[in-house]
Amino acid sequence: MPDTMEFPRKPVLVLxxxxxxxxxxxxxxxxxxxxxxxxxxxxxxxxxxxTDPKAVSGALRDVDCVVNCIAGDNRTMLRSxxxxxxxxxxxxxxxxxxxxxxxxxxxxxxWIHEDxxxxxxxxxxxxxxxxxxxxxxxxxxxxxDAVILRPTCVFGAGSPQWNTRLAHLLKARRIGDLGSxxxxxxxxxxxxxxxxxxxAALEAPDLAGRVFNISSSADLTWNEFLVVFAKALGATPVxxxxxxxxxxxxxxxxxxxxxxxxxxxxxxxxxxxPSLAALWRQDIQIDCSAAVATLMLPQTTVNQMLAATCxxxxxxxx
Amino acid sequence: MIQDAGEIVRDAIVHAEICxxxxxxxxxxxxxxxxxxxxxxxxLESGDLGAxxxxxxxxxxxxxxxxxxxxxxxxxQRCLGGxxxxxxxxxxxxxxxxxxxxxxxxxxxxxxxYDEVEPYYAGANALCEAGEFEYDARLxxxxxxxxxxxxxxxxxxxLNGIERFSCPTNFGRRYEAGLRAAGNVxxxxxxxxxxxxxSRDGSRIESLHVRxxxxxxFSVTADQFVLAIxxxxxxxxxLTSNDVQTNGIGNANxxxxxxxxxxxxxTIGSLQVNGGSDQVWHGYDVAPDGTYCxxxxxxxxxxxxxxxxxxxxxRLHHPRIADPRHRTGPLSAIFLAQKFISYEYAKRLVSDxxxxxxxxxRHGLNxxxxxxxxxxxxxxxxxxxxxxxxxxxxxxxxxxTNLFSLDFHAEQVPNPGSRITLGxxxxxxxxxxxxxxxxxTRQDVETVARSFDLLRDDIARQAIGNLSLAxxxxxxxxxxxxxxxxGGHHIGTAxxxxxxxxxxxxxxxxxxxxxxxxxxxxxAFSTSSQANPTLTIVALALRLAHHLNSIVNxxxxxxxxxxxxxxxxx
Numbered sequence: 001m002p003d004t005m006e007f008p009r010k011p012v013l014v015l016x017x018x019x020x021x022x023x024x025x026x027x028x029x030x031x032x033x034x035x036x037x038x039x040x041x042x043x044x045x046x047x048x049x050x051t052d053p054k055a056v057s058g059a060l061r062d063v064d065c066v067v068n069c070i071a072g073d074n075r076t077m078l079r080s081x082x083x084x085x086x087x088x089x090x091x092x093x094x095x096x097x098x099x100x101x102x103x104x105x106x107x108x109x110x111w112i113h114e115d116x117x118x119x120x121x122x123x124x125x126x127x128x129x130x131x132x133x134x135x136x137x138x139x140x141x142x143x144x145d146a147v148i149l150r151p152t153c154v155f156g157a158g159s160p161q162w163n164t165r166l167a168h169l170l171k172a173r174r175i176g177d178l179g180s181x182x183x184x185x186x187x188x189x190x191x192x193x194x195x196x197x198x199x200a201a202l203e204a205p206d207l208a209g210r211v212f213n214i215s216s217s218a219d220l221t222w223n224e225f226l227v228v229f230a231k232a233l234g235a236t237p238v239x240x241x242x243x244x245x246x247x248x249x250x251x252x253x254x255x256x257x258x259x260x261x262x263x264x265x266x267x268x269x270x271x272x273x274p275s276l277a278a279l280w281r282q283d284i285q286i287d288c289s290a291a292v293a294t295l296m297l298p299q300t301t302v303n304q305m306l307a308a309t310c311x312x313x314x315x316x317x318x
Numbered sequence: 319m320i321q322d323a324g325e326i327v328r329d330a331i332v333h334a335e336i337c338x339x340x341x342x343x344x345x346x347x348x349x350x351x352x353x354x355x356x357x358x359x360x361x362l363e364s365g366d367l368g369a370x371x372x373x374x375x376x377x378x379x380x381x382x383x384x385x386x387x388x389x390x391x392x393x394x395q396r397c398l399g400g401x402x403x404x405x406x407x408x409x410x411x412x413x414x415x416x417x418x419x420x421x422x423x424x425x426x427x428x429x430x431x432y433d434e435v436e437p438y439y440a441g442a443n444a445l446c447e448a449g450e451f452e453y454d455a456r457l458x459x460x461x462x463x464x465x466x467x468x469x470x471x472x473x474x475x476x477l478n479g480i481e482r483f484s485c486p487t488n489f490g491r492r493y494e495a496g497l498r499a500a501g502n503v504x505x506x507x508x509x510x511x512x513x514x515x516x517s518r519d520g521s522r523i524e525s526l527h528v529r530x531x532x533x534x535x536f537s538v539t540a541d542q543f544v545l546a547i548x549x550x551x552x553x554x555x556x557l558t559s560n561d562v563q564t565n566g567i568g569n570a571n572x573x574x575x576x577x578x579x580x581x582x583x584x585t586i587g588s589l590q591v592n593g594g595s596d597q598v599w600h601g602y603d604v605a606p607d608g609t610y611c612x613x614x615x616x617x618x619x620x621x622x623x624x625x626x627x628x629x630x631x632x633r634l635h636h637p638r639i640a641d642p643r644h645r646t647g648p649l650s651a652i653f654l655a656q657k658f659i660s661y662e663y664a665k666r667l668v669s670d671x672x673x674x675x676x677x678x679x680r681h682g683l684n685x686x687x688x689x690x691x692x693x694x695x696x697x698x699x700x701x702x703x704x705x706x707x708x709x710x711x712x713x714x715x716x717x718x719t720n721l722f723s724l725d726f727h728a729e730q731v732p733n734p735g736s737r738i739t740l741g742x743x744x745x746x747x748x749x750x751x752x753x754x755x756x757x758x759t760r761q762d763v764e765t766v767a768r769s770f771d772l773l774r775d776d777i778a779r780q781a782i783g784n785l786s787l788a789x790x791x792x793x794x795x796x797x798x799x800x801x802x803x804x805g806g807h808h809i810g811t812a813x814x815x816x817x818x819x820x821x822x823x824x825x826x827x828x829x830x831x832x833x834x835x836x837x838x839x840x841x842a843f844s845t846s847s848q849a850n851p852t853l854t855i856v857a858l859a860l861r862l863a864h865h866l867n868s869i870v871n872x873x874x875x876x877x878x879x880x881x882x883x884x885x886x887x888x
Contacts, residue, residue: 238607240706240708242707
C-alpha cells in the first residue's frame with residue numbers, strides 16, 4: 001500500500017500481550033497506520049517469556065517502543081520489569097511505556113495527584129507495583145526514556161476484575177447497595193481511554209520520567225456505580241447488603257475460597273477480599289488532569305462505558 | 319472527627335466557621351455538605367451515638383391536652399441521627415401547591431416556590447437512601463407499577479403519585495464514618511446548647527452557651543449559626559434566650575412557636591372492593607434500585623382549589639388491628655405482641671381500643687385459628703424486616719375478603735393559636751421546659767371529611783366497591799380527636815415568610831433581624847403539606863448549605879483549614 005511504503009509502521013513490542021490491557025493495546029496498534037504490534041506473551045507465537053533475559057533481549061531487537069503490560073503474580077511483574085530494563089540498557093528502545101496502577105497510593109485519601117506518596121497499608125500488589133516503578137525510574141536515571149502510567153480500575157468488556165467479577169457478584173446478589181461500606185470514590189478507567197493514553201504516551205515529546213494517573217471521568221461513589229451497573233446488567237432489584245454479610249464474605253468466605261482453591265479446582269467463585277472491600281470504602285479521588293492535558297486522555301462517562309461494555313457482552317452478561 | 323463534649327474544659331471557647339446545633343438529618347446533611355465545600359463545621363449534638371435516658375430527659379415538658387398530642391419526650395431522639403433513629407422511612411416530596419398562597423387557607427404560601435426546592439430533592443432522596451427521585455408510578459418501575467384498584471379512574475384523585483421508602487436510614491449510623499473521617503468537621507456529642515447569646519444590639523448571635531453531661535459549661539463562637547433541633551426544641555431555645563431581646567430571639571412579633579402543625583392522620587372507614595383479590599394491590603412494588611414504592615390516593619390540586627380544601631392523601635390499609643372482628647391471625651398476633659412494639663409505633667397500631675382480658679382472648683383465638691397465615695407472616699417479617707438491611711416498610715396483610723380500611727394523611731392548616739411556649743418546670747440545666755398547646759381547626763376536619771366523601775362517591779360511581787364509615791366514625795372530628803396530632807411531625811414553629819410580620823425566617827432560612835442565625839428542619843416549613851417531612855427537611859438543608867456556601871465565600875472568603883477550629887481556654 002502506498003502510504004505504508006512512505007510511512008513504515010513502527011514496531012511496538014507489547015509485553016503481556018495476551019492480558020486484558022495488552023490484547024487491547026495490540027488490537028489498537030494493529031488498526032493504527034503508524035504502528036505494527038509485536039505481541040509478546042507466553043501464548044504468543046513465538047512465545048516470549050518476559051522473565052527470560054535472553055528472550056526479552058531478542059524481542060527488543062529492532063523494535064521502536066515497548067509497552068509493558070505484564071500482569072500476573074507479583075514476583076513475575078517484578079522480575080519481568082527488571083529483565084526489560086536491563087535488556088533496554090543494552091539495546092534501548094525509543095521509549096518504554098510502563099503500566100503501573102493506582103494501587104501504588106495504598107490507603108491514601110482525598111484528591112490524588114501523581115506526586116502523592118504511598119500511604120500505608122499498601123497491598124502486596126501495590127507494593128510490587130511501587131517496586132516496578134522504582135526499577136523503571138532507575139532506568140530513566142540511567143538515561144533511558146520511559147513513561148509510567150497509573151490506571152485506576154480498568155473497566156470494559158473482558159475486564160476480569162472490574163467487569164466480569166463485579167457482574168458475577170451483582171448477579172448473585174452478593175453485592176449491591178453497600179451502604180456506608182460503598183461510600184468510597186469509584187475511580188474507573190475505561191479500557192478505550194487507557195489504550196488511547198498508552199498510544200499517546202508512545203509519541204508525546206519529552207516524557208522521560210513522567211508519571212500519569214489514568215482515569216475516566218466518573219464523579220460517583222462505588223454504591224452509585226454498583227447500582228447503575230446492576231441496572232445495566234438487569235441484576236435488579238438491587239440488594240442492600242448488610243455490613244455483617246460483607247464481614248462474612250471478607251473474613252470467612254474469602255479465606256475459605258482461597259484455601260480451597262489450593263487444594264481443589266473450584267468453579268469460578270469470586271471472593272470478596274478484604275482489600276476489595278477496603279477499596280469500596282476508600283475515599284480516594286484520582287486526579288488525571290495531567291494526562292488529559294498532556295496525553296489528550298479521553299474521558300468516557302460511566303453511562304458510555306456501560307453502554308459500550310454491555311453492547312460487547314461477554315458470556316458473563318448473558 | 320467525633321468527640322465527647324466531656325473532653326472540653328470548663329469555660330473554654332470553641333470557635334468554628336459554621337456551627338450547627340443538632341445532629342439530626344438536617345444537621346448531618348448540612349455538616350457533610352458544607353464540609354465537602356471546604357468549610358470548617360462544628361456540629362453540636364445534645365445526645366450520644368445512641369439515645370440515652372439522661373439526654374432524653376431533656377425533652378420532657380407539658381402538653382395542654384394529652385388526649386390530642388403525645389408527650390414531648392416521645393418521637394424525639396437526642397442522639398446522632400435524631401429522629402431518623404426511629405423513623406419509618408416514608409419519603410414523599412411536597413407538591414407545588416403546598417408552596418403557593420391559597421386564598422382559601424389563611425397564612426398559606428411560602429416565600430419560595432416548589433421550583434426552588436425541587437433541585438435539591440434528588441440529593442435528599444440519595445441521602446435518605448430512597449433511590450431515584452422518581453415519584454410517578456408510571457415511571458418508577460419499567461412498565462409502571464401495579465394498579466391500586468383495577469379500572470379505577472377517580473374524578474377527584476390522582477393514583478399515580480407514590481411514596482418511596484428509605485431503609486429506613488438512621489443518619490447517625492449511616493454517616494458516622496464520614497463525619498469521623500472528615501478533617502474539617504468536629505462533632506461534639508453530649509453538648510447541650512442552653513442559651514443563644516446575642517449581641518447587645520440584638521443584631522447577631524455572638525456565642526452559644528453549651529453544657530456537657532457533667533454540667534460543665536463552655537462557649538461556642540462562630541461566623542454563622544444554624545439551629546437544626548426540630549420543631550419543638552427550636553422555639554424553646556429561641557424563647558428561652560431572652561436576656562437581650564425580652565421576647566426571645568427572633569420573636570419581636572410574637573411568632574416564634576406559633577403555627578405549630580403536625581398532620582391530621584389516622585385510619586378510617588371500611589372499603590369493600592368488588593370482585594376478586596386480583597382487583598386490588600395495596601402492597602409495595604420494588605424499584606430496580608431496591609426501593610420499596612407504593613401508590614397513594616392523592617386529592618388533586620384543582621379539587622383542593624375548587625373545594626377550598628387542604629392537601630390530603632389516602633392509602634389502602636388492613637382492617638383495624640385492635641378490632642378482633644377482622645379474624646386475621648397475623649393482625650391479632652401483632653395485637654398480642656404490642657408490649658414489644660415501641661410506643662411510637664404501638665400508638666398507631668393498637669392503642670385505639672383499651673386492651674381488656676376479653677379482647678386478649680379474642681385475639682388469641684384469631685391467632686390460633688389462623689396458624690398458617692400467622693407463621694407465614696412471622697417468617698416474612700423476620701426475613702424482610704428484622705434481618706433485612708432495607709426493611710419491608712409496614713405491615714401489609716391481604717385480607718381474605720377484599721375488605722380494607724383507609725389510612726389518611728392530611729395537611730393541617732397554619733393556625734397561630736396552635737403553639738409551643740415555655741412551661742413552668744425547668745430541666746437540669748435550669749432552662750424552662752416546653753409546653754405544647756396543639757390545636758386543629760374546623761378546616762382540618764373538613765379536609766378529611768370532604769375528601770373522604772369525594773372518594774366514597776368516586777368509588778361508588780365506578781362500581782369499584784363500597785366505602786363506608788363505622789358507627790363511631792360518622793363524625794370525622796371524633797376520628798381526628800381519636801388519632802390526634804400525628805406523632806413526630808413537628809412543623810412550622812419558626813416559619814419561613816416573606817416578612818417579619820408573618821414569619822420568623824426569610825427565604826434563605828435566616829432569622830429576621832439577626833445576621834448570622836439560620837433555622838433548618840421542619841420548624842422552617844410555612845405549611846405542612848400532605849407529605850411526611852423528612853425528605854423536605856433534607857432538601858431544605860441542602861438548599862441552606864448551598865446558600866451558606868455562597869454567603870461565606872462572598873463575605874469573608876475564609877480559607878478553611880483544620881486550624882479554623884480551635885479550642886482555647888479563657
